[in-house]
Structure formats: structure tokens, C-alpha cells
Amino acid sequence: MSSGNESCLFENGSVSFFSCLVHVWEAGLGQLQDYLSFLEYLLWVFTPLAIVFILPFLIVIFLYLSILFLHVYKRKNQLREAYSNNLWDGARKTLAILWDGHGAIWHGYEIHGLEKIPDEGPALVVYYHGAIPIDYYYFLASVIIQKGRTCHSVADHFLFNVPGFKLLLEVFSVIHGPQEECVKALRSGHLLGISPGGVREALFSDETYPLFWGKRKGFAQVAIDSKVPVIPMFTQNLREGFRSLGTLRFYRWAYERFRLPIAPIYGGFPVKFRTYLGDPIPYDPKLNASELAEKVQQAVQALIDKHQKIPGNILRALVERFQRERKED
Ligand SMILES: *[C@@H]1O[C@H](CO)[C@@H](O)[C@H](O)[C@H]1NC(C)=O
Numbered sequence: 001m002s003s004g005n006e007s008c009l010f011e012n013g014s015v016s017f018f019s020c021l022v023h024v025w026e027a028g029l030g031q032l033q034d035y036l037s038f039l040e041y042l043l044w045v046f047t048p049l050a051i052v053f054i055l056p057f058l059i060v061i062f063l064y065l066s067i068l069f070l071h072v073y074k075r076k077n078q079l080r081e082a083y084s085n086n087l088w089d090g091a092r093k094t095l096a097i098l099w100d101g102h103g104a105i106w107h108g109y110e111i112h113g114l115e116k117i118p119d120e121g122p123a124l125v126v127y128y129h130g131a132i133p134i135d136y137y138y139f140l141a142s143v144i145i146q147k148g149r150t151c152h153s154v155a156d157h158f159l160f161n162v163p164g165f166k167l168l169l170e171v172f173s174v175i176h177g178p179q180e181e182c183v184k185a186l187r188s189g190h191l192l193g194i195s196p197g198g199v200r201e202a203l204f205s206d207e208t209y210p211l212f213w214g215k216r217k218g219f220a221q222v223a224i225d226s227k228v229p230v231i232p233m234f235t236q237n238l239r240e241g242f243r244s245l246g247t248l249r250f251y252r253w254a255y256e257r258f259r260l261p262i263a264p265i266y267g268g269f270p271v272k273f274r275t276y277l278g279d280p281i282p283y284d285p286k287l288n289a290s291e292l293a294e295k296v297q298q299a300v301q302a303l304i305d306k307h308q309k310i311p312g313n314i315l316r317a318l319v320e321r322f323q324r325e326r327k328e329d
Contacts, residue, residue: 055268
């Protein structure tokens with residue numbers, strides 16, 4: 001860049017104004033080009049980044065659209081409410097079909113072993129928690145569509161504080177899970193889904209798929225108290241679809257210290273999702289809660305070992321999405 005200016009000064013002793021101008025112009029143009037290509041470079045680096053941080057928000061938007069639908073539905077059906085106690089069946093089915101469609105289109109979603117979910121009567125479904133448990137939403141949709149049942153769910157407290165979520169949680173029978181409530185749901189013959197790892201697993205597990213259950217055994221106590229079988233569940237490539245930056249120390253600290261679930265989540269990649277349901281672990285009066293908790297954890301771990309290549313790889317999971325054949329169980 002400096003060569004342009006030097007030739008202005010030393011060109012055969014006589015400085016030609018025009019050639020100087022041209023040189024300066026060229027130099028300036030060169031700089032502008034450098035600048036532009038630098039911008040282009042930044043854009044190239046950050047566009048994918050922006051997209052992968054925006055895509056998870058689409059799920060949130062999709063959730064709010066579902067809620068909007070529920071409100072419209074409620075208004076439209078207010079008159080009928082007095083006469084029908086299954087007012088929400090239609091709404092649940094409609095939303096189930098929408099979410100099921102989303103899963104099919106975006107992730108080529110498959111569910112293996114749905115026949116292990118009983119057609120009637122209670123069972124406790126215990127699953128590995130992804131950064132966004134979108135596989136669990138798809139699972140709920142499949143159960144509604146194929147079994148005609150609404151699987152109740154246990155969710156973290158913070159979900160009940162998200163503005164606008166109340167109706168959605170109500171319609172889909174989501175509880176925040178004191179043990180008595182869980183037992184009550186199971187004793188009345190419902191299916192119930194729970195993830196013992198919860199928010200901690202969502203934020204701090206990674207592409208090696210470690211479980212974060214600690215010494216938790218409340219869920220096992222619930223299964224024992226209500227004498228129901230436990231069905232383990234795991235979704236292949238879940239962490240390749242959405243990842244969290246929870247491995248950064250700060251977020252772990254913020255969560256353990258203040259219960260702030262704030263680790264950023266990125267992803268939204270259209271990777272292959274396959275949900276696997278394991279064999280039911282029948283109620284066994286000889287097992288205490290710690291033993292059952294251990295047994296269930298081993299069952300979920302066995303599903304991970306069998307169906308997940310570790311460490312997970314986003315590219316490989318994407319390729320699997322576009323390989324056509326349905327994988328055998
Ligand atoms: C559960 O059973 C195991 C082995 O039988 C025993 O070591 C443990 O103390 C029991 N736990 C409780 C809470 O009773």
C-alpha cells in the first residue's frame with residue numbers, strides 16, 4: 001500500500017499530479033477492497049453463528065404459536081365447555097399433528113418401541129434430557145396420535161414461571177412434580193414422563209452424553225409407591241440437534257449458586273433423531289428406591305451405549321438424516 005505513495009515522490013524527480021492521484025486512488029481502492037473482504041469474512045464467520053443461535057428461538061416461537069392456538073381454541077369452544085369434559089382433546093390432537101409434522105420434516109423423526117407404551121394403565125417414562133427436550137415433545141405427539149393418550153409430564157419449576165406458558169402446561173398435564181402429585185397421576189392410571197437429570201443434564205451434559213442424575217431417586221420412589229413399570233427412553237443424536245455452552249465454568253457456577261438456567265443453547269440442525277424406548281422394568285416389591293434408581297439409570301445408559309456413537313458428531317448426524325432407509329431396531 002505504501003508503494004503507491006513512494007512512487008508519487010520519486011518518479012524521475014518530477015511529480016506528476018495525475019499519476020500520483022491515480023496511485024493514491026488505487027491504494028485507497030485496495031484498502032477499500034481489503035476492508036470489504038474483511039467485512040465479508042466477518043459475515044462469513046458470523047452468519048452461521050447467528051443462525052445457530054437464532055434457530056433454538058424458533059422452537060420457542062413455535063411453542064408460543066401453540067399457546068396462541070390454544071387461546072383461540074379456548075375462546076371458540078367456551079360454549080361447549082359446559083357440556084364436554086374432553087374439551088381439549090381436539091386441541092391436543094391438532095398440536096400433536098403439527099409437532100409431529102415438524103419432527104418428520106426437520107429431523108426425519110423416528111420412534112422405535114412405541115408398542116412398549118401400554119395402551120391403557122400407568123407407566124413411568126424416564127428419559128435423557130437434551131439441551132432442548134424437543135424429542136420429548138415429539139414423543140408426546142406420537143403417544144397422542146398413535147395411542148390416543150396424553151402422557152403427563154414432570155417439568156422444572158422455572159417452566160411454570162415462563163410468561164404465557166400456564167395454559168400450555170395445563171392442557172398437556174404438566175406438573176412440577178412433588179412426589180404425591182406424581183403418585184396421584186400414576187394411581188389414576190396415567191402415563192407420566194420424567195427426566196431425573198432435569199435442567200442440570202439439559203445444560204451441562206454434552207456430546208459424550210453423560211447422565212447427571214446424582215443421587216436422585218425421587219422418581220424411583222414414585223414408581224414404587226404407585227407400583228408401576230418404568231420405561232427408559234433415549235433419543236439418538238439429541239445433542240447434535242441442540243448443544244449448550246454449559247461447559248463454560250461460569251454457567252455451571254450461576255446454576256449451582258443461584259439456580260439460573262442461563263447457559264446459551266445453539267443448534268437447530270436438521271439432524272436425524274431416533275427415539276428408542278427400552279423394555280419396561282416391571283414393579284418389583286423387593287427393590288428399594290436406590291436400587292430401582294440405579295437399575296433405571298443403567299437401562300437408560302444401555303440405550304445410550306447401544307444407539308449413540310460417542311462422542312456425537314453434528315456432521316455425521318446430518319448425514320444420517322439424509323440416508324433414506326429406516327434403521328432397524
Ligand atoms: C436399599 O437396598 C440396598 C441393598 O439391598 C441397601 O444397601 C440400602 O441400604 C437400601 N437403601 C435403603 C434406603 O433402604
